[in-house]
Amino acid sequence: MVVTRERAHPRAARPGRTRALVRELRTWPTLLLLAICVLAGIPLTIALTPDQDLQILGQHIAVGARAPDLSVEGPARLVQIGNTQLDIPRLQVVGPLRPQIVMGPVQRNDAAAKALDPARSSEATGQAVDQLRTGFVNWYLLGTLGVVGTALAAAALVGCLRVLGILRREKASEHVTVADVWHRCSGTIGRMALLAVTVSLVAWGACGALAYTGTMRGLAQVRSLSDLVGGTKVTPAPVGPAVFGFEGAVIGDSRAARVGGPPVANPQGDDVACQRSADSLAAELATMVPGAVRNLACPSATIAQGLRGPQQRGSADDPVQVPAQVALLKQMQGLKFVVVAIGPNDVGWSDLIRYCYGVPTCDDNLTRGEFDYRMGAFDQDYAALLADLAELPDKPQVIVMTSYDAFPPNTDPACPDARGPAYAVGLTQDKIDLLTDRNDQLNAVLRTGAQKYGFTVAEPQLRLLCSPGSDGMGPDLQGLATPFAFHPTAIGSLRMAATVARVVDPEDG
Structure with a gap:
């Protein structure tokens, strides 16, 4: 079968x-x-x-x-x-x-x-x-x-x-x-x-x-x-005759100018208009590295109006036009290093912190959008600034300084500088965390741009407002009781200079 x-x-x-x-x-x-x-x-x-x-x-x-x-x-x-x-x-x-x-x-x-x-x-x-x-x-x-x-x-x-x-x-x-x-x-x-x-x-x-x-x-x-x-602006042209005798220079805003300090003994150029102090970052740095350091920083400076473009200072009755700091840098011959302190003015830091003092909460979408918009504009301006610095004639070492925080984590809300004036709502921990986060975002931009160009980054570690304890040297930042709150004191300026001096290339500086 x-x-x-x-x-x-x-x-x-x-x-x-x-x-x-x-x-x-x-x-x-x-x-x-x-x-x-x-x-x-x-x-x-x-x-x-x-x-x-x-x-x-x-x-x-x-x-x-x-x-x-x-x-x-x-x-x-x-x-x-x-x-x-x-x-x-x-x-x-x-x-x-x-x-x-x-x-x-x-x-x-x-x-x-x-x-x-x-x-x-x-x-x-x-x-x-x-x-x-x-x-x-x-x-x-x-x-x-x-x-x-x-x-x-x-x-x-x-x-x-x-x-x-x-x-x-x-x-x-x-x-x-x-x-x-x-x-x-x-x-x-x-x-x-x-x-x-x-x-x-x-x-x-x-x-x-x-x-x-x-x-x-x-x-x-x-x-x-x-x-x-996209497009960018034309690089600033040198201003005036060549300048000799400086090993380094500092460009930036009021933190580097050190507003609130003693005036320089023999003011020159725009020292008076820019309220530059005798114990500024440049002055303190000159005591730590070989050679003289020129201070070009000016309060309220931004990249567009201050570093890459001229800046208006003085009063309405007696205006003073300060040349672009990059243009002044290009005058200088034999530069070994340049320190850059910029950022808070570009993103409206003073507006943000004033707003946070005055309202119950400052993390609303309106201010978030405004901050993002300013960060976007800062990104473009910062890219142009870095390109300018990379093309300086003597190829100096460029040191970008990050922005310090104002308050430490876990700040006591009863601290006078956090509580603010009597008419203010004051800063809560949530507001301080928001300010810290946005400062971190700014610093991330500063670091990333510097690293892309091979520039050095200096990160100052200051004793912040409302910090517990004391090291016996006094505060590093000016408090709300002073005319220039959140700016470095003489001790703060000294610490910033020490941070920069540690990263100055000995072969250049």
Whole structure:
């Protein structure tokens, strides 16, 4: 007797597989897995995929994606030197995948000159757009691998949880082993993994298509290099004749000028108009390093009006125009180091702290938006300042000083400087934490920009207002009872100078 066995044709199994996938798609563990892959896996991939480094027009540019947020549509982002991000309004993208362009320090070379040549700028801009497109596509393909890996990892995790759940339900049976459960669930886990990868790739493809469409639509409007990366101001020109005899110089605001201190004995130039003290940062620093140190700092100075542009001082009846501090720096010959103290005036620090003293809470969205706006403007101005300092004739060591906090953590609200005047609400711990956080954001910008250019960072450690105990040397900061609250005292200026002196290069300083 001949026994015949029917062999299932491969095509006959396909409908069964499809039905199994559809059934699996309706189970709550698989639905949970797909939600994890789409809602968490894709944002995680965007955040973790490394930027692609490019050389465009002689500049170092990295192409990637900005961190996802909850908005449906948003602009691409430009980070000029790794600092506060600036939106690119021309590149509006729907979905979570929004390009980000990171520019390094501006380089002056032949490739950059090509972009500025009217006869070749159109060709150079077109090549830059093509390179950006290629860089983003490469980043996207790398992210695709991340999407697949994330989906498989999530499927493995959920699959293990399903196996553990079955074992827990059937633990009363002595004949059920992990191998038995795994054999029973292996097909289910395989279908889960297939669905997770498929759905993740479909979602990732949709994100990529939306990002590509929005980016290309915006790039089609680019007609010049300034359209692509924005513009900047012309660097200040030197003012007056050459100046000799100084090893170092200090530029900055009232912290460096040391308002509230004794006036200099023999004032010169703008010493009186800028209220420079005999125990300023520059004066104290000159006692710690070889050679003379020139003080160019001036109260209320910002980068735009003070360092890179002239500043108005004096009264309305007797106005005084102080030349740009960078322009004065360019007069100086043989400089070995330059100290930079800037930032609080640019972001309106005095306005913020005054507001916090006067209202019950100062973390509202209005002031948050205003602070972010000022940080964005500061980022642009700071990038231009760093480029100016990098091009100083004698290539001095540039030392960027961070901004100190006003109050320590866990400040006693009964402290007079925290309580404020009788008519004020005063500072609570929440307000002090907010001020500290925003000062940290400012310092992050200062550090990142300095590091991008290879400049030195000095971080003064001062004894803050309302600090417990005493070291016997007096306060480092002037309190509210003084005309110049939150500015360094003579001791504070000395500590700041010591911090800078420790990082001055001995070969230069």
